[in-house]
Amino acid sequence: MGQGLQLTVGLDEAAHHTAGHRVRFHRQSRRHRAANDGALRFEPEPYSKKLELNSSGKIHCKVAGGIAPTVQWFLNDSEPLPKGVTSANGTLMVTDAQRHHAGNYTCRATDGEVVITSNITLDVVIAPRVLEPLPDQQMHVTVGQSVSLNCVATGDPPPTTHWDRNLTILHQQQERVEIEGSANASISRLVLLNNGTLLIRNASEHDADRYGCTAGSAAGLARTELLLVVHPEGELPVPESTGVAGKAVLVSISLAGAYMILVLALMLYCRRRRLQRRQRGEKMELEMAEGREKLVEEGEEKQKVTKNGAPAQNGRLLPHDRDSGADNSEVSAVSRASKKSSGQYDQLTVPRTLLTEQITLGRGEFGDVMLAKIDMTQIMKLRSKDEDVEPQLKPVLVKALTTKDEVQLAEFRRQLELFSRVRHEHIARLIGLCNEADPHYMLLEHTDWGDLRSFLIATRTPEENEEYINRVGPLHGLPARENTIHPLAPRHRLALVAHLASAAARLAHKRLTHRDIAARNCVITSKLQLKLTFPALTRGPNSHEYYKHHDQVIPLRWLPYEAVIDGEYSTKSDVYMFAATIWEIYTKAEMPFAKLNDNSVLERLKSDTLEWNIPSCMPERLGNLLKRSWSKSPSDRPQFTEIYEEMTSIIQEISSESISQHSQDKIERDE
Structure with missing residues (x-):
C-alpha cells in the first residue's frame, strides 16, 4: 500500500537528496560533542535497582563533560564496597546478590577539583511464588454448589494477590463482586476474601472459565491459572466418594502408561531416522540435529543444578517458578509442574x-x-x-x-x-x-538515521532555527553547526505523511491502537522511508514531551480530550495523534504549544480552547484534513482509510501539477 506512494512522489530523488545529508549530519554531531562537552555531569543519572537473591546484576554510572574524569563506587558515601560487589569503569557489579549487599551506594565522578556524586539504593529481594493454585489445575463443581478458589503466594517483600477471570481483573467496582466485610458480602454470589480466596456461591454454568491468581510486589510478578468446570446437576460424582480416588489413580496410571509407550515409540522412530540419514550420507544434517539436542539437554541440566534460592525474575513476562530452598518443597513441586508448559x-x-x-x-x-x-x-x-x-x-x-x-x-x-x-x-x-x-x-x-524528530530538527535552515528560537525560546533550538543541510522538499514531506498514514491505516485494519504516535516514535532510513515504532523515552532526551497525570506518564500535547481525561484510547485517538505528528513534520519538529506550560495545555484541553495552527507551507487540503482530525468529538474525526485515500489524492494532484509545470517550463525554454 505504501510502496506505490513512494514511487509516486519519486523517492529515488529523495534518496539522492539525502545521500550527502547523511555524512554531514553525523560528522556535525561528532564535532559538536567534541567541542561542547561542558561541565562534568551524569548522563544518564544512575538508577536504583532491585536484585533477586543469588542473582547477578550491574548498575552503570556514566558521565559526560570534563576532561578524562575518574568514576568510582562506594558503599554509603565513602565506605569500601562489601565482599561480592566490585566496580570497574564506572559499573557496579554484583556477582551473587545476598542480603548484606542491600543498602545505599554512591557513584563519585572526579575531574580535577570538580566532584559530583549520585546516590542509589540496591535492594535484594525474593520474587513472588504462587503456591496455590497449581499450574493448569482443574476444579470441578456441580451447578448450585459453592466453591473456594485459593490464591496463596510467598515472597519478600510479601506479595499482594488478586484474581482475574479470563484476564479481566476481579475487583470491588465490578458488577456482582464484593469484598469480604462489605455491606453486601453476605448476600453476594462472588466474594473476594481478605486471605486471597475467591468464593463463588451457588455456581452456575456461566461461572465456568479460566481464573488466574497473580501475586505482585516490588520484587516482581507471578501468575498461575486454574480451570473451573461447572457440571450440570447430577453429573459430577460426590467428592467424598472413595470411588473417585480409585478412578483418579486408575486414570493417572493409564495416562502414565500411554506416555511411556509414546516416549518409547518416539525413541525408536528417532533412532531409525538417524540410521536412514547416515545411510543417505546426510552426516552434516545429523550432526546439527544432535547438536541442538545437546544444547537442550545442557539447558535442562543447568536448571537442575540451580542453587538454593530463586534466579532473578525482575521483568519477567511469564511466571517461571523455580526452587526457592530446601525448606519449601511445595514451591519445588510447582516449579517442576510449570516446566511442562511452554511459554506463549x-x-x-x-x-x-x-x-x-x-x-x-x-x-x-x-x-x-x-x-x-x-x-x-x-x-x-x-x-x-x-x-x-x-x-x-x-x-x-x-x-x-x-x-x-x-x-x-x-x-x-x-x-x-x-x-x-x-x-x-x-x-x-x-x-x-x-x-x-x-x-x-x-x-x-x-534504522541507520535514527528517530524522525532528530532528523527534522537537523533539516532546519539557520534562518528557520533562529526564527524558532525567537518565537518559543532557546530550550529546544538546534545547536549551531558549520555545514548547511538541505531542507526537505514538499514532495519529501508528503512522502513521509503518506508512509505514516499507511502504517496507521494498517494498525486500524488490525483493530490495534498505538497510543503514542509522534515524531519521536518514528524512525527514518537513508532512503527517506518512515517507520512507526515505539521507543517512548519518558525519561531522557524526550522527557519534556511527557507529563505525569494521575500516576501515568502521558504525551499530553499529542493526546485528545477523551484519552487525557477519561483514559479512553481508540483508533480515533490515534487519528488525533497522527495529525499532531504531521504538524511536526511541517514545523520541523516544533513542540506543540511550546509557549504554554503543561498545566496551561491541560486546562485549555479541558475547556476546549486549545487551538492548533496550520503551517503556511502545508497544502490546503492536508490542512483541512488535520482540522477534522483534531475535532473534540471522536465521531467527527475521519477514519484512517479515508485519511489514506485523501493522501493518495493529494499526492496525485500535486504530482500532476508538478508534471504540468515541468512541461510548461520546457515549452517556454524551447520557444
Whole structure:
C-alpha cells in the first residue's frame, strides 16, 4: 500500500537528496560533542535497582563533560564496597546478590577539583511464588454448589494477590463482586476474601472459565491459572466418594502408561531416522540435529543444578517458578509442574548474546531503552533459514522490562502483541524477545538515521532555527553547526505523511491502537522511508514531551480530550495523534504549544480552547484534513482509510501539477 506512494512522489530523488545529508549530519554531531562537552555531569543519572537473591546484576554510572574524569563506587558515601560487589569503569557489579549487599551506594565522578556524586539504593529481594493454585489445575463443581478458589503466594517483600477471570481483573467496582466485610458480602454470589480466596456461591454454568491468581510486589510478578468446570446437576460424582480416588489413580496410571509407550515409540522412530540419514550420507544434517539436542539437554541440566534460592525474575513476562530452598518443597513441586508448559512467547526467543555495541538512549515506561546491533543472519538461522551468507549487523532498539507495575506490564504485552501481529513496510519489525534471563528485552527494528524528530530538527535552515528560537525560546533550538543541510522538499514531506498514514491505516485494519504516535516514535532510513515504532523515552532526551497525570506518564500535547481525561484510547485517538505528528513534520519538529506550560495545555484541553495552527507551507487540503482530525468529538474525526485515500489524492494532484509545470517550463525554454 505504501510502496506505490513512494514511487509516486519519486523517492529515488529523495534518496539522492539525502545521500550527502547523511555524512554531514553525523560528522556535525561528532564535532559538536567534541567541542561542547561542558561541565562534568551524569548522563544518564544512575538508577536504583532491585536484585533477586543469588542473582547477578550491574548498575552503570556514566558521565559526560570534563576532561578524562575518574568514576568510582562506594558503599554509603565513602565506605569500601562489601565482599561480592566490585566496580570497574564506572559499573557496579554484583556477582551473587545476598542480603548484606542491600543498602545505599554512591557513584563519585572526579575531574580535577570538580566532584559530583549520585546516590542509589540496591535492594535484594525474593520474587513472588504462587503456591496455590497449581499450574493448569482443574476444579470441578456441580451447578448450585459453592466453591473456594485459593490464591496463596510467598515472597519478600510479601506479595499482594488478586484474581482475574479470563484476564479481566476481579475487583470491588465490578458488577456482582464484593469484598469480604462489605455491606453486601453476605448476600453476594462472588466474594473476594481478605486471605486471597475467591468464593463463588451457588455456581452456575456461566461461572465456568479460566481464573488466574497473580501475586505482585516490588520484587516482581507471578501468575498461575486454574480451570473451573461447572457440571450440570447430577453429573459430577460426590467428592467424598472413595470411588473417585480409585478412578483418579486408575486414570493417572493409564495416562502414565500411554506416555511411556509414546516416549518409547518416539525413541525408536528417532533412532531409525538417524540410521536412514547416515545411510543417505546426510552426516552434516545429523550432526546439527544432535547438536541442538545437546544444547537442550545442557539447558535442562543447568536448571537442575540451580542453587538454593530463586534466579532473578525482575521483568519477567511469564511466571517461571523455580526452587526457592530446601525448606519449601511445595514451591519445588510447582516449579517442576510449570516446566511442562511452554511459554506463549517461545517463538520470539532470541539469545541476548547476539546483541553487541549496546548504548543507553534513556528510560521508557518499562525500563531502560537501548540501541544495539544484532547479526540478522543468526536470526535467520534461528527461524530455520540456514542460508550461508555474510554476517549482517543491523541496528536494533532494545526495550528492557524492569518494571513491577501491573498496568505497565500489561502495556509491555500489548506492545509485543501489536508488533508481532502486524507486518508492514512502514512499521518497525519485531526482531524478537530476549527472555532467557532477566530483565526481558523487546527487540524492535531500528534504522541507520535514527528517530524522525532528530532528523527534522537537523533539516532546519539557520534562518528557520533562529526564527524558532525567537518565537518559543532557546530550550529546544538546534545547536549551531558549520555545514548547511538541505531542507526537505514538499514532495519529501508528503512522502513521509503518506508512509505514516499507511502504517496507521494498517494498525486500524488490525483493530490495534498505538497510543503514542509522534515524531519521536518514528524512525527514518537513508532512503527517506518512515517507520512507526515505539521507543517512548519518558525519561531522557524526550522527557519534556511527557507529563505525569494521575500516576501515568502521558504525551499530553499529542493526546485528545477523551484519552487525557477519561483514559479512553481508540483508533480515533490515534487519528488525533497522527495529525499532531504531521504538524511536526511541517514545523520541523516544533513542540506543540511550546509557549504554554503543561498545566496551561491541560486546562485549555479541558475547556476546549486549545487551538492548533496550520503551517503556511502545508497544502490546503492536508490542512483541512488535520482540522477534522483534531475535532473534540471522536465521531467527527475521519477514519484512517479515508485519511489514506485523501493522501493518495493529494499526492496525485500535486504530482500532476508538478508534471504540468515541468512541461510548461520546457515549452517556454524551447520557444
